[in-house]
Each structure stands twice: as structure tokens, then as C-alpha cells.
Amino acid sequence: MAADGTALPAKGRSRIQERNRTRILDAALDVFSAHGFRGATLDQIAERAGMSKPNILYYFDGKEAIHVALLGALMETWIAPLRALGQTAEPKAALMDYIHAKLEMSRTMPRESRLFANEILQGAPRMGPHLESELKPLFDEKCALIRGWVSTRRIAPIDAEHFLMTIWAVTQHYADFEAQIDTLVPRDAHWARARRHVDAVFAPMLEPGAD
Amino acid sequence: MAADGTALPAKGRSRIQERNRTRILDAALDVFSAHGFRGATLDQIAERAGMSKPNILYYFDGKEAIHVALLGALMETWIAPLRALGQTAEPKAALMDYIHAKLEMSRTMPRESRLFANEILQGAPRMGPHLESELKPLFDEKCALIRGWVSTRRIAPIDAEHFLMTIWAVTQHYADFEAQIDTLVPRDAHWARARRHVDAVFAPMLEPGAD
DNA sequence: TCTGTTTTTTACCATTTGGTCAAGGCACGA
DNA sequence: TCGTGCCTTGACCAAATGGTAAAAAACAGA
Secondary structure, three states, X not given: OOOOOEOOXXXXXXXXXXXXXXXXXXXXXXXXXXXXXXXXXXXXXXHHHOOOHHHHHHHEOOXXXXXXXXXXXXXXXXXXXXXXXXXXXXXXXXXXHHHHHHHHHHHHOHHHHHHHHHHHHOOOOOOHHHHHHHHHHHHHHHHHHHHHHHHOOOOOOOOHHHHHHHHHHHHHHHHHOHHHHHHHOOOOOHHHHHHHHHHHHHHHHHOOOOO | OOOOOEOOOOOOOOHHHXXXXXXHHHHHHHHHHHHHHHHOOHHHXXXXXXXXXXXXXXXXXXXXXXXXXXXXXXXXXXXXXXXXXXXXXXXXXXXXXXXXXXXHHHHHOHHHXXXXXXXXXXXXXXXXXXXHHHHHHHHHHHHHHHHHHHHOOOOOOOOHHHHHHHHHHHHHHHHHOXXXXXXXXXXXXXXXXXXXXXXXXXHHHHOOOOO
């Protein structure tokens, strides 16, 4: 067995293997994000993927392997905006770009957001290593970057760590708590309002005036 | 069977009944908040409560009834701060008090926060009615209150609905994503930092200067 | 077409889990 | 002391669920 959660050797995957693995992972994203790990069943995933359960177990070593593979595959996508933070624009614009990118991800990738939210909520039992090895260094690096901007007075004095977490909280909330939002606020122009709102929240925070 | 999720008549509960129901609900809060509804088992709840599984089913009609009873019992506690919003202080102080109360709840009641987060994340299958009948009217009322403050220039112009949701997002994030926070930021003085941070985030937003 | 390999399915299995039942304690008033 | 009614439990059950085995089917190369 290979190390990436597949029952097949990773080398030289055929067209059909690639296609079926993708279909399984997409179906699994549907089911895991909607019901959490324990709440999801292989039968649900199989049905969503249009395959039989044993066939799914032909491509993956088991339920847990699918979940781990999914988290691993999506981790990079998920943290890509943070990785890009500060690569191009000047500080204030860079942070606003990051915030917009995160909000856009909540809009276009709510399943991914909920997948990670479920995992973290329940203590990150299968993602602890990923967090430690991939997110932590990146997080520390960007916090240092932000602290640099603060110390050179390019942005207002903010707590870098908590500021980043606040960005996550606000933007991901739109995906993770969608069920609640749907019952509380009207759907029309929802995302345009959200966008204006986060601008109104974060942009003034960054102005180096109230130092 | 009674309507509140108990297998016993609600009238005239004995001392021991009250005590055991409380013990069961507390154990259930532990387990449901940590694993979600599907992830929790009656055996886990029974062990945590120090009772046998059939005994638990003597007090409640089933797993789902426990969950519903729990949500119902905690709903009022959970929305109490919102209910109190604007009852005493002037607008800006009232909102800051609310924010502080919510942050304090994340610190002292993380289990409750995660219980609700789990439920909402998975589409609020068992809480839809509660949301609609209890939270929605209160939410609308407080939004109107905030809009009034905005229109009379007592606070800065903000989107009332999204502002409240942002408060929830930021404060509850500290409880719901604790596992992630623990791996990313140092634990010492954590809550003091969080408190200073939310002050720095929200207080400037309310100053009616940038109109 | 023949042959070996990959893919898919049918039939099954073992465990977990929500829930039931009938019998056994246990407190308390008569 | 004896019932009587509330409380508790051991034994059990049926369904759901993760997973397996082996054979059938599809496919690729010669």
C-alpha cells in the first residue's frame, strides 16, 4: 500500500484511475463537509460517486484514508491565498486583497471551508500534523511580515496573530454558518453586502492614524 | 411520552429525576460538542454520566431527544447577551459590552459554542425551528435597534445584520477553532490578548467619524 | 484471438450502535 | 413486615456500517 491513502501504487496512474479517484474525492467532499467524518458513510460517498462501495475501497484503503487524502489534497488550495500574501502589493492593499480572496473562497468553495471547519471543531484529530507542518510555519512567517509593516508604520498597530485569525473567522463564517445566515438575512445581493461589509470592517483598521 | 424529550411526565419531577436529567444533559454536552451528533454515542454519554445506557433511555426517549432537549435548554442562555443588548448603556458602550459578553462566553462556555457550531455547520437539521422562532425575531429587533443608532448618528454607519454576524464570527471563533488556535499561538495571556484585540477591532468601527 | 492484468460486482462478515424487555433492587408508607 | 411504585440493570435484538473475498467482466497487448 502506498502512503497517500491509495490502495494502488502512486506511480503511473492510468486515465481511469485518475478519473475515478477524482470522482470519489469530489463525492467525499460533498458528504464529509455536510455530515462530518463520523456522520458520513461509505454508502453515501459511493452513491454520490456513482460507484459501488467495494469499488471505492479498491481505490482507497478505507474511509479514513479518503478523508486524509481529501484534507491533504485541499490543504494547499486552502492556504494558497495566505501564501500569496504580500508578494505583490503594498501592505494595506495586500491585506485587503487577502481578505477579498478569503471571502471569495467562502463563496465559491463552501464545501472545502466546512470540511476544514468540521475537522478543527472536533479537535483536528486527522489534521494535527498538517497544521503543524504546513500551516504553522506559513502562519509564523506572515505574522512576522505583518509585524514588520506595523513597526515601520505602514499599517496601524495590530496584533498580527489575532488579526489573521479574525480574518479567517469573519470570512469563513459566511461558508460555515450558511444555514444560520440563510434564516436570518435575505439572500438577494448577499455577497455584495458581505463584500462591502468586510471592506468597512477591515479597511479602517489598517489606516495608521490612531497610533 | 412528554413533548420535551423526556420519557417521564414533566410535572412533579422528583429530586433524583432532576439530578439525573441534569447529569445526563451535562454528559451529553461533553460528548455532542466534541464529536457532533452522529459522532456521539449513547455509550459515551452513559459512561460520562456514570449511568447505564438503559437508565439513560429511562430518562430520555432516545439519542435525538437528548440532543433536542440540550439545544432547547441552552438556547436561552446562549442568546441572553443579545437579548440584553441596549437595555442599559448608551449605544457604543452597549455594543462593546455585548462583544465582551460574547467573548467571555467563548472562554467560559466553549462546549456550548461548539455544540451550536456543530449543529449549524451540518445544516441545523434539529435547530431550524428554534432558529426561526427564537433567534430570528430577536435578531431582527436588535438589527432595527442598531439601524436606529446609525440613523441618529450615535454610531458609525454599519450594516447591522452583517455587523452582528461578524461579532459572532470573531468571538465564537475563539471557542470553535480552539484546536487550531492552540497550535498557532502561545497559550499564555491568550484571553487577555484576545480581549485587547477585539477592542482594537470593534471600538474604532463604532466611532461616528468616517461618515 | 488468446492471455494476463486491471476494474467492477455480488455475496458476505464482524462490529458498532440505538434501542427494548423483563427482572431485580430500593425507598417508603401502612 | 409487607407491598407498591419508582429506579436500575444485564441480556438481548435489529439495523447500519466499515470492510473482505472471490469471481465475473472489461481491457490491453501479442
